Each structure stands twice: as C-alpha cells, then as structure tokens.
Amino acid sequence: MKNEINENNDELAAIGIGAMIVFIALILVAAVAAAVIIQTAEKLQQNAQAAGDDTQEQMSTKVTLISTVIQSTTAPGEALFSTFELAAGSQPVLSNDIGFTVICNDGTASAVFDSGSFLGATLHTGNGAGAAAITLSPGTTYVVVISVANCPPATNTDHAMVISVTGGGNTYEALQYGSSPAVGDVVV
Numbered sequence: 001m002k003n004e005i006n007e008n009n010d011e012l013a014a015i016g017i018g019a020m021i022v023f024i025a026l027i028l029v030a031a032v033a034a035a036v037i038i039q040t041a042e043k044l045q046q047n048a049q050a051a052g053d054d055t056q057e058q059m060s061t062k063v064t065l066i067s068t069v070i071q072s073t074t075a076p077g078e079a080l081f082s083t084f085e086l087a088a089g090s091q092p093v094l095s096n097d098i099g100f101t102v103i104c105n106d107g108t109a110s111a112v113f114d115s116g117s118f119l120g121a122t123l124h125t126g127n128g129a130g131a132a133a134i135t136l137s138p139g140t141t142y143v144v145v146i147s148v149a150n151c152p153p154a155t156n157t158d159h160a161m162v163i164s165v166t167g168g169g170n171t172y173e174a175l176q177y178g179s180s181p182a183v184g185d186v187v188v
Contacts, residue, residue: 061090061168063098063118068161068173068188070153070181071145078152079145080175080187083124086138090168095121095144096133097166102175104151104159114150118142118163153181161188 064087071081086093098118103111119133124141136142151159156179163171175187 056089061093061165062087063163063165063171065163065171065173065188066141067186068146068175070177070183070185070187073153073181073183075152076149078148080148080153081143081145082188083141083143084163085141086136087169088138090138092135092137093165093168094133095119095136095142098136099164099166100146101162101164102146102148102151102159103162104154104157112150114146114148116147118144120144153177153185153187155179155181 063084066083066085068080068082071079096117096119098121100114100116100118102114104114105111118136121134121136121142121144124143146161148159153175154177157177159175159177161173161175163173173188177187178185181187
C-alpha cells in the first residue's frame with residue numbers, strides 16, 4: 001500500500017501578502033509625508049500671521065498730517081500749527097507717545113534738530129487738555145503747535161519732519177517754505 005501525498009503549492013497567497021506589505025508601507029510613507037507638509041504649512045501660516053500683525057501695527061498706528069501752517073516766524077518762538085489725525089485702523093494713542101523731529105541744515109555739513117512730543121495736542125475745535133496728555137482716537141482731528149526754534153522757516157528751504165508713534169509707525173513729511181515764508185503759509 002502506497003500512500004500518495006499530493007502537494008500543491010499555492011503561490012497566490014504569497015503574492016497577496018507581499019502586496020499587502022507594500023500597501024501598508026505606502027500608507028506609512030504617505031502619512032509621514034502628509035505630517036511634514038501639514039507641519040510646514042502651519043509654520044508658514046504662523047510666520048505670515050506674525051508678519052501681517054507687525055505690518056498692520058506699523059502701518060495703522062501712525063499720524064496722518066492734514067496740514068501744517070507757519071504760526072510764528074519771530075525768534076525765539078518760531079512755531080508750526082499742525083492739523084492731524086491718526087491713520088485709519090489705528091488704536092487709541094496717548095498724545096505724549098507721539099514724538100516729532102524736524103531736521104534742517106544750518107548751512108554747514110551738520111544737521112540741526114528740533115524734537116518734542118505732541119503733548120499739547122488738542123481737539124481741532126480747540127477743546128482739549130492743552131499741556132496734559134490726552135488719548136487720541138482714530139477718526140478725530142487734532143491740532144498741535146510744533147516749536148521749530150532750532151530750524152526756523154527759511155527762504156527757499158525744505159526741512160524734513162519725522163513723526164514717530166511709540167510702538168507704531170513713522171510719518172515723513174517735507175516742510176517746504178518757498179521764497180518768502182510768512183505767518184499763515186501752508187508748508188505741508
């Protein structure tokens with residue numbers, strides 16, 4: 001009596017297991033790649049948000065000059081009368097947090113400066129605290145007298161005025177005096 005054993009090799013199952021291993025490996029690689037892409041996109045978004053917030057703060061919290069007029073040309077009380085408002089989108093700012101610098105040339109190579117703050121700013125209607133710090137709000141017009149004793153209005157000269165807001169932006173304006181500066185002349 002002979003026992004015959006018939007062995008059949010089933011190779012189809014081995015191919016299926018190999019395909020399943022490759023499929024799982026592809027899923028793992030795709031998951032790692034997706035995690036890296038998501039992490040990179042999140043980092044880029046955070047950087048863009050921070051840059052946008054900084055830009056908005058720098059651009060919105062600044063002073064917009066409406067006009068600047070010569071108030072006095074006699075020494076030592078040379079002064080400019082400026083009408084201004086905060087730029088659109090600004091946050092309220094204390095008047096003593098706004099500073100100005102007027103840069104002129106005294107005929108030599110060195111520059112001369114006048115600087116101060118907008119501490120004496122008042123509402124455009126004339127009502128306000130005067131020499132006390134007030135809170136300036138966007139959309140409201142204010143006036144301030146800027147002393148320029150070191151850089152008085154001079155014939156055919158241009159002086160640079162930089163207005164800076166603490167924690168905000170800067171405004172640059174050219175003060176153009178013309179051929180015969182007189183009280184009441186608009187220089188900005």
